[in-house]
Amino acid sequence: NLRTAYTYHCFVDGQDEILPSQLTALNYAQSCPLGGYGTSFETDSGNANDFNDQEIYYFAEDEEGIGSLWKLSGPYAGVPTPTPVPTRLTPEELELDINLSGFFVVGAEAPGGDQRQPFITMRMVGEIKFRNLATPFFLQTSVSQRLIDI
Numbered sequence: 154n155l156r157t158a159y160t161y162h163c164f165v166d167g168q169d170e171i172l173p174s175q176l177t178a179l180n181y182a183q184s185c186p187l188g189g190y191g192t193s194f195e196t197d198s199g200n201a202n203d204f205n206d207q208e209i210y211y212f213a214e215d216e217e218g219i220g221s222l223w224k225l226s227g228p229y230a231g232v233p234t235p236t237p238v239p240t241r242l243t244p245e246e247l248e249l250d251i252n253l254s255g256f257f258v259v260g261a262e263a264p265g266g267d268q269r270q271p272f273i274t275m276r277m278v279g280e281i282k283f284r285n286l287a288t289p290f291f292l293q294t295s296v297s298q299r300l301i302d303i
Contacts, residue, residue, distance in 0.1 A: 156296045157197040161271050163258040164191035179204040182261040192256040212251045220249035246282050253278035271298040
């Protein structure tokens with residue numbers, strides 16, 4: 154989904170909230186070259202004028218303080234207003250360090266002469282715990298948008 158998506162919005166700690174948030178923020182692109190804790194985007198089959206169909210991925214701790222990767226899917230607002238339920242994407246045996254994990258988004262804004270396609274990097278840092286053994290890991294992957302934004 155991320156590779157063929159558009160309108161990438163990066164959530165920066167201390168500046169943006171996932172929910173509750175000003176949901177119209179999901180309709181504008183925002184880069185975060187220094188990193189953020191989440192990203193939203195319009196899927197290739199989505200409606201650019203409707204923030205309710207955006208997908209949101211973010212790093213956060215659960216009730217027990219275990220860092221995980223989460224996903225939210227809309228609708229996020231309506232009558233009556235539904236409460237979206239986040240889905241944990243990482244197993245409970247995997248503990249992410251949410252201070253070191255994150256998303257880095259560059260080129261999300263409409264081209265103003267930079268001619269760059271959006272480029273997103275996701276970093277996951279943590280430990281896998283199994284049978285009283287903790288194995289640290291560092292995983293990083295990057296994708297660029299398939300469509301040309303010029």
